[in-house]
């Protein structure tokens with residue numbers, strides 16, 4: 001069976017290749033495992049909670065309606081990264097057989113009242129989120145539709161918080177960001193990226209912004225491309241590795257040297273807010289690919 005459902009999660013697998021599969025928790029609609037030909041592609045903390053008691057540390061948590069903490073009136077009462085990752089989504093069903101494709105939905109009725117009331121000055125922003133996940137032989141596609149059901153407009157951020165698995169972060173490069181604008185969240189500074197590729201030797205937390213859509217960001221290990229990310233309507237890319245001190249301060253980050261095995265590459269719309277008008281739908285997607293050729297688009 002290509003799609004299996006339990007009370008808490010959905011599993012997709014390819015009928016002609018059962019070793020290619022992904023698992024999605026209803027909690028947060030979080031993809032917490034994606035295996036391609038039996039090789040796990042996503043990093044998941046050994047201490048990640050999969051019981052709905054807190055957002056999943058690993059996989060692909062979803063960030064909505066705010067990225068990080070924001071002190072403006074409409075967002076200051078929300079938790080870090082909003083409430084999509086800590087709400088239980090509805091499974092809407094399978095929409096396609098081949099490739100296996102499923103959808104999940106979230107609306108105000110699914111969100112804890114206290115969390116929801118932290119958003120917006122009207123306190124009744126009526127939204128629908130539809131998440132679509134499609135599993136292919138060599139890639140995983142996640143797409144989001146955000147619908148405004150109100151008769152007034154409101155603002156939001158969206159981000160796919162991908163925790164990608166690597167063998168050794170010190171052998172890992174992230175390419176195709178040279179020459180782009182970056183906001184360094186640790187230095188609290190904007191600058192132009194001068195390095196031909198992003199390397200990791202300490203904690204790193206940057207928002208690369210307004211990256212042209214044709215730019216394919218690639219994660220390269222010892223000269224081999226391990227992940228490539230294609231984006232639609234997601235102009236910003238957060239690159240994060242917590243390294244030693246930050247990992248040790250995160251209770252559900254295990255093992256403590258797990259930062260060596262992961263890099264977060266997070267396509268989103270976070271440097272500015274999307275303003276969504278009444279009745280309108282905003283759509284975006286990402287495709288995470290394996291085994292792509294090296295594409296040099298900036299050096």
Ligand SMILES: O=P(O)(O)OC[C@H]1O[C@H](O)[C@H](O)[C@@H](O)[C@@H]1O
Pocket residue numbers: 068080081185205206238239240264266
């Ligand atoms: O600990 P969390 O709330 O899941 O956030 C984890 C990380 O998310 C993003 O990558 C941010 O850029 C980081 O500043 C943050 O530390």
